[in-house]
Amino acid sequence: MGVILQNRAARVRVGKGDKPVTYEQAHPPHYIAHRKGWLSLHTSNLDGEGGAAERTVEDVFIRKFIYGTFHGCLANEIVLKRRANVLVVCAVFLQRLPPYKFYFLVGYTETLLSFLYKCPVRLEVQTVPEKVIYKYL
């Protein structure tokens, strides 16, 4: 095709070989369901179910919120799982803050989001020393 009409969605362009890239960033969207899973799991996208728009808006807000609350500490994208009423936020953090600060921020996020969305919100947290590099582009 032409040089103009190239897909740019969620693709990290190849560079000199010095750009570290995680597994999530390295795979463009057409690898979803082939090499990647879904970052957000809920029943609204099934046939005949409603509420997909509301869940998506909630997802976007929660991602931005956690990106800002744990600034500079996120190693990878956030995984959101909904189990009946409960919202489980699975996050991988870098060990950039002392643990007591992490605990405080986790409690703060859980309380604030539960009051905001009127449903129990659980944060399941893992920490890694550095970002997990998949390859260098």
Place this chain on the structure above:
Amino acid sequence: MAAASGCLFCARPMLPRLCAGLAAGPRSLLRVSAYSTALVVGSAGPSPGQVAASRRSRTSQIARNRRLPGAPRTEKMAVDQYWGNVYPTAAAFNPSSVPLPIRMGYPVKRGVPPPKEGNLELIKIPNFLHLTPPAIKKHCTALKDFCTEWPTVLDSDEKCEQHFPIEIETVDYVSAGPSVRNPKARVVTLRVKLSKLNLDDHAKKKLIKLVGERYCKDTDILTITTDRCPLRRQNYDYGVYLLTVLYHESWKTEMWENEKTEADMEEYIWDNSPSQKNALDTLVRIRAAEKTTEVTKEELLASEIVENYKTTVVALKNEGETENNILQYKESVTKLLNLQALQ
């Protein structure tokens, strides 16, 4: 840090209490706050050289005081531990809690799939680590106290049908989200076999005409689906009411029902039909032509040949044309008209 900036604006007497509260954290923080509050608001502030020095000392102190991450839980697990204590409920995959060397993901060229530490793919997928067979056994034993035995009398399908002829079907919906309500949950389906209802011939025909498509002839089941009310209980009551009304109405005979014409009949009835008249007329004329004894119509009707003809015609009309039916019709006609067998 938020705590340090807060110190600048708080009143002097509160400072010692705050510093005491922060004693739990790295000591550098205490020193910074003590340093920054020592300068009263209104002075020029620390000079750049002093700030740089404080920053360098602070980062080195943070590096020295940083608590190293402890050993993961996998190294402290006994081989014969109860796994239900590690994953009691549904939880995301935690690499430091699962003592398995799992790798997940598409491998890099000439490489292996990425390891489990920080592996987002393992977190994304739903896992069943909380549902091992011993855990499920534990759930079942706990639930057994709330269960009652199945009644021993109902040990076959026929007995269930005999005691409970009406079947009610409702669907409950569960979805992920803050709301429990689903508008599809109000639909109620009632199923009953007409043979279980006390209906005579006229009532059964009238009921089938009233319900139309809801009756299945092959299985003799009447299905009533109600969803016009907003609540499930209301729909159930409406369904039962419909069944009652249908039953009572089908037993009543209205005045206009005796205007039922042949086009309304459900099945072919041979008595008083054109076929009967034609057959009898033909036979009478044959007898008259042969000048044998006069036979009355009643005797002809009672004779076996005419009975045979009647059964074949009824079969043809009601069941449609099959090989068997047509052959039998041919035989009965040949007998009726006394024709010799045509090969």
